Amino acid sequence: MTRRPLLLAAVLVTAACVGCSGQTNSAGGAATASRQAAPVAPTTTAAANCGDPTASLRPAPGPLPAPGHMPDGTFMQKIYQRGRLIVGVDQNTLLFGSFDPFTGQIEGFDIDMAHQVAAAILGDPNKIDYRAITSAQRIPMVQNGTVDMVARTMTINCDRIKQVSFSTVYYRAGQKVLVNKDSPAQHIQDLSGKKVCATTGSTSIDGIKKNQAQPVLVDNWTDCLVALQRNQVDAVSTDDAILSGLAAQDPYTRILEPRFTDEPYGLAINLSHPEFVRFVNGVLDRMRADGTWASIYAKWLGPVTKAAPPPPPATYKD
């Protein structure tokens, strides 16, 4: 009698929980089977069942407050009084967050998300102080309040939602593999036992380990490209979004299909600022509705993708 509800729960979890379901090892053979052929294997960490980790906090009812008119006592008002939004970003990942040496600006898809939030609070998309951080610094920097928000190709998963809050999903990526053009590898499985680069503290490490490859860890994704170009690793494996940026810097590389994980990106915010999470979700909702999201997607990812997907729908837990 107890088996049926359990099984039902497992099915529900697998269906709903895109970012964290791989850990339900109730089915003994599942892990091996998915390693063999599964085009979309469940992702990442071995955290406990957490429902849908991408379900976020619903925006407050009614329209967003106008820039400069943040409700009293909110974190947004604090940011407004400070005059700058402090955002933890990547400056090494082309297309998402990278430093342009000619303009001296940091730019990319993630950065444009931050610009939207800054514009909504401060009335000026450029009133941002950037902190370039590594993958491993994302959670601590949010937790200790060094940054107001992290916009840095950050996957929402069960482990992380215990440590920080996430906005709704603003980009849906998935793990793939980047190899040299002349590499014989056709799938991630072909890289079993080979050296595959990833950054310390990224969810990509789990995907590499699951495929019996040997992870080589560095600080930034560009360091992975350096390692690949210097023949120190056989491949780089991480989200396709990041890999596209690396491939754009080196025409002698190719990306291996298919995606073997699902990586929903969210903006990370300190757990103690739910009102800010709701506000950011309101901004994201507006972007989904008024075409801003689509134009930002076209600007950065249009050149490297065939068809623009619709914005990832928001899911809420309340």
Place this chain on the structure above:
Amino acid sequence: MVTDVARRPSGPVTPVGAAHRPSVVSVISGRVRTGLATTPGRLRLASVAIVAAVLLLWIVGATTVNARQTATHQVGLETEPLLVGAQGIYAGLADADATAASAFLTGGLEPANLRARYDADLKAASDQLADVTRQVGSSPDAVAAVRSITDQLPLYAGLVETARANNRQGFPVGAAYLREASKLMQKQILVAADRLYAVEAGRLDSSYRSGGSAVDVVAMLAAGLLVLVILAATQQYLRRRTNRVFNIPLVAASVLAIVLVGWVTAIFVVQHHHLAQARTAGSDPVKVVSQARILALQAQSDESLNLIGRGNSTVYSDDFKTVVGKLDGLLGQAGRLATTSALGTDVSSSRQAFQEYQTAHQQVADLASSGAFDKATTQATGVEASAFDTLNNRLSATVNRAQQQFSRDAASARRSFRWLGISVIVLAVLIGLLALLGTQQRINDYR
């Protein structure tokens, strides 16, 4: 006619090999015994002893003079210049690294002057490396260090060029190549340069030690004393036997022996003084201030890489703090070492430049920690960079002044040996001849 006795001056002592050749030994010892029984025999023995002692004095004199002269030459013309060469390599490489990072930090197309400086640094370091390679010769540690630098320098330059090529296309992987290059420089190449420097510093120390060894002076005095004692004993014996108060040649020999020992010892003292001066006013400050300059360059690399990373990690800012702490200590040490007023002025102006650099750094650090990296970068490539240039130039000037002082003192130390080698031979021969003359005159009285 005296040589046979010379081999066994102490007849009564039975040689170890006596059992094997009893006949020969007994013949010799018999002769010695008969010889010693007569005054001419004793005088002959005395003359042999004097000649032997003078020979010893000559050997000791020639050896110690030679050893000190060689060591003094080594200090001035080999080990110290090699040490300076090793420092030149180190500083050139550190400057290249700091310049590459700073050019990158400036953004856009790297400034032509910084590119030129990087190229000049690498060329200077390579040239000095070639010079040092020719001279390191025997030391396996130095050879290994030089090889490590030679092997990795092209790799470093390659990484920097790759960083540049990517940077010119606006690719962020350029910054990653620069970090990789800097890591190679700091963790491998500069470590090898430091090892080379340590080997050369050790060799300089040992040159200084053998150039100022007290054993030389003691050996010289002991040999001189031995000659004088034998001469005095002979004169005493003659005075008793012949009732002549003075034997003029023997007195002259004694005076010359005193002159020889006194002269050599005096030269040793003068040479040691110059050498000590070369060390305390020259090579010691050169060492300390060069190290300070290298640390300053390292700090500047850290500063640039920290800003390029935009707070990405605390590795560089932590290293900056460590390096600046050491630099402060070295400048304090340099202040204590500066014995001449000119050098003292140089060191205190370097310290002042260091204070200004730290002030400039603090402004940059404050801007960076508030997240204003653009302003911090402007400040760093403007005010702080020029404060750094001042510091770097003053440290270089201080090193140069100390090096000039070293060269002057080392040259004086070398000059003190002029005529000494030949004089030792001439005097020793004269002493020997006079002693023989003095004893032979009396021996002839018994004919």
